[in-house]
Amino acid sequence: MLRFRCIQLFTSPFEAPFIQSFKPHTSISCAQMGSYSTTSSSAQNSPKLVFRQLFEKESSTYTYLLADASHPQKPALLIDPVDKTADRDLALVKELGLKLIYAINTHVHADHVTGSGLIKTKFPGVKSIISKASNAKADLFVEPGDKIYFGDIFLEVHATPGHTLGCVTYVTGDGPNQPQPRMAFTGDALLIRGCGRTDFQGGSSDKLYDSVHSQIFTLPKDTLLYPAHDYKGFTVSTVGEEMLYNPRLSKDKETFKNIMQNLNLSYPKMMDVAVPANMVCGLQETKSEAC
Amino acid sequence: MLRFRCIQLFTSPFEAPFIQSFKPHTSISCAQMGSYSTTSSSAQNSPKLVFRQLFEKESSTYTYLLADASHPQKPALLIDPVDKTADRDLALVKELGLKLIYAINTHVHADHVTGSGLIKTKFPGVKSIISKASNAKADLFVEPGDKIYFGDIFLEVHATPGHTLGCVTYVTGDGPNQPQPRMAFTGDALLIRGCGRTDFQGGSSDKLYDSVHSQIFTLPKDTLLYPAHDYKGFTVSTVGEEMLYNPRLSKDKETFKNIMQNLNLSYPKMMDVAVPANMVCGLQETKSEAC
Numbered sequence: 001m002l003r004f005r006c007i008q009l010f011t012s013p014f015e016a017p018f019i020q021s022f023k024p025h026t027s028i029s030c031a032q033m034g035s036y037s038t039t040s041s042s043a044q045n046s047p048k049l050v051f052r053q054l055f056e057k058e059s060s061t062y063t064y065l066l067a068d069a070s071h072p073q074k075p076a077l078l079i080d081p082v083d084k085t086a087d088r089d090l091a092l093v094k095e096l097g098l099k100l101i102y103a104i105n106t107h108v109h110a111d112h113v114t115g116s117g118l119i120k121t122k123f124p125g126v127k128s129i130i131s132k133a134s135n136a137k138a139d140l141f142v143e144p145g146d147k148i149y150f151g152d153i154f155l156e157v158h159a160t161p162g163h164t165l166g167c168v169t170y171v172t173g174d175g176p177n178q179p180q181p182r183m184a185f186t187g188d189a190l191l192i193r194g195c196g197r198t199d200f201q202g203g204s205s206d207k208l209y210d211s212v213h214s215q216i217f218t219l220p221k222d223t224l225l226y227p228a229h230d231y232k233g234f235t236v237s238t239v240g241e242e243m244l245y246n247p248r249l250s251k252d253k254e255t256f257k258n259i260m261q262n263l264n265l266s267y268p269k270m271m272d273v274a275v276p277a278n279m280v281c282g283l284q285e286t287k288s289e290a291c
Numbered sequence: 292m293l294r295f296r297c298i299q300l301f302t303s304p305f306e307a308p309f310i311q312s313f314k315p316h317t318s319i320s321c322a323q324m325g326s327y328s329t330t331s332s333s334a335q336n337s338p339k340l341v342f343r344q345l346f347e348k349e350s351s352t353y354t355y356l357l358a359d360a361s362h363p364q365k366p367a368l369l370i371d372p373v374d375k376t377a378d379r380d381l382a383l384v385k386e387l388g389l390k391l392i393y394a395i396n397t398h399v400h401a402d403h404v405t406g407s408g409l410i411k412t413k414f415p416g417v418k419s420i421i422s423k424a425s426n427a428k429a430d431l432f433v434e435p436g437d438k439i440y441f442g443d444i445f446l447e448v449h450a451t452p453g454h455t456l457g458c459v460t461y462v463t464g465d466g467p468n469q470p471q472p473r474m475a476f477t478g479d480a481l482l483i484r485g486c487g488r489t490d491f492q493g494g495s496s497d498k499l500y501d502s503v504h505s506q507i508f509t510l511p512k513d514t515l516l517y518p519a520h521d522y523k524g525f526t527v528s529t530v531g532e533e534m535l536y537n538p539r540l541s542k543d544k545e546t547f548k549n550i551m552q553n554l555n556l557s558y559p560k561m562m563d564v565a566v567p568a569n570m571v572c573g574l575q576e577t578k579s580e581a582c
Contacts (some may be wrong), residue, residue, distance in 0.1 A: 055524035057348070085524060092525075095536050187481075233346035233376060236525065245386050 068151025107185025134166025162208020359442025397478025408572030425457025455501020
């Protein structure tokens with residue numbers, strides 16, 4: 001059963017993020033909670049999303065920077081940061097005058113080392129987030145139905161296992177003052193005209209098909225899809241496009257499973273380094289203390 | 292003296308684009324011309340920009356696809372297409388149901404071969420566009436102040452010489468129903484936290500400084516900047532950001548010129564192939580017939 005929770009920045013009296021559980025499908029939002037820290041200045045303005053897509057060329061990984069520029073603190077988060085480009089991303093955060101609060105992973109990556117641990121050593125106030133189902137270390141764990149707030153904007157957590165057991169897709173909120181069209185950060189569950197492999201890390205083509213069809217293809221067709229990787233130079237797609245043109249996931253389930261079983265992919269060269277490191281925020285030497 | 296002209300898609304009775312000159316600083320727009328082909332369906336809706344940023348990894352080139360999705364024909368254009376990724380771009384145009392009308396270059400590139408000629412051989416209705424100052428071949432030549440219409444959306448042509456003599460920046464229109472914030476496609480004149488080199492092809496650091504400061508830094512600060520290349524994984528910047536943080540162009544002119552004179556860059560490996568090819572739309576063997 002899904003639980004609905006909010007993870008939200010509190011500036012006072014709490015420094016740490018606040019997590020609260022709600023009954024399923026409740027309509028209450030974090031913004032309605034009495035202790036919400038928004039100011040009149042923020043309340044008068046609609047949230048304004050700052051959004052940057054950043055590329056790490058070696059592993060063809062996309063990192064995403066999102067912030068609420070209308071909030072007095074400009075709280076920001078990074079989705080799928082890479083260790084090699086962490087300094088670039090942090091410099092940008094600083095130049096844009098943002099307050100980085102979360103470093104979030106969609107899953108335990110096998111092709112690059114996450115930057116979340118490194119970022120936390122440089123910006124100690126940042127909290128790392130990953131799904132509980134990933135079994136990895138982090139400061140905060142999310143489950144399906146959770147909402148991650150940064151200012152007045154939030155991401156919903158959708159479980160999309162299949163590439164790994166713990167894969168999630170983060171989707172911008174469906175509500176007033178949330179970005180339109182919606183945006184889904186799909187990790188490796190759904191790539192543009194492709195998808196992540198399903199032959200290791202608890203992968204399952206059966207599960208991946210169900211995940212994408214139940215959690216992503218049910219979103220509005222104009223929802224913008226931002227994957228964790230692209231190898232052909234695409235930057236964005238939409239739900240409507242992938243439903244029509246994804247050469248794997250637009251097929252029926254049996255055809256999809258057959259495609260995935262016959263990919264004959266080589267063993268990922270970074271796997272033996274990346275997976276153990278990414279179980280502990282990318283910093284093996286310091287283990288859980290860095291997470 | 293600037294001349295103001297409109298380049299606009301006519302579906303009937305002309306198949307070819309229509310170019311007309313107006314007196315400088317006239318307020319007339321193409322949409323006000325009697326023979327404009329918009330329909331009531333289009334007129335009732337605000338233009339809706341379809342926008343895709345596409346990357347060619349080998350030369351780190353960005354190609355941009357823009358279209359007016361509210362127009363019945365969904366007219367589209369490609370800015371700085373690359374020969375190696377032309378098939379990818381054309382497949383996307385087809386999947387999105389767009390009608391490609393223009394293949395546009397910001398300048399004669401020295402680091403990759405343009406896809407404009409190749410695209411014209413595959414989509415014969417497409418017209419190639421480049422600046423008159425480039426001295427290259429094309430179907431249509433633009434000059435500062437020209438407007439390039441695709442549906443109800445237009446790009447303004449700003450002369451930004453300095454990387455080459457014929458460099459231009461294409462800027463989305465400043466008017467009702469034009470995309471907000473504005474978007475500037477800067478070619479190699481202004482890169483994110485950098486700029487194009489100025490040591491060949493009629494390059495001039497003096498001219499480049501004046502171009503960027505007079506034609507780009509005078510745009511609204513929230514104008515989105517989309518360059519022809521990025522080598523660090525950035526996808527977009529803003530005028531406000533580059534005015535503050537561009538390590539070259541935020542300096543005074545003498546400092547900038549000194550920086551550019553001491554870059555000690557190697558000779559571009561593609562230059563002797565790319566420049567002659569790009570003078571004729573990337574297709575040397577067929578020369579001007581393909582342009």
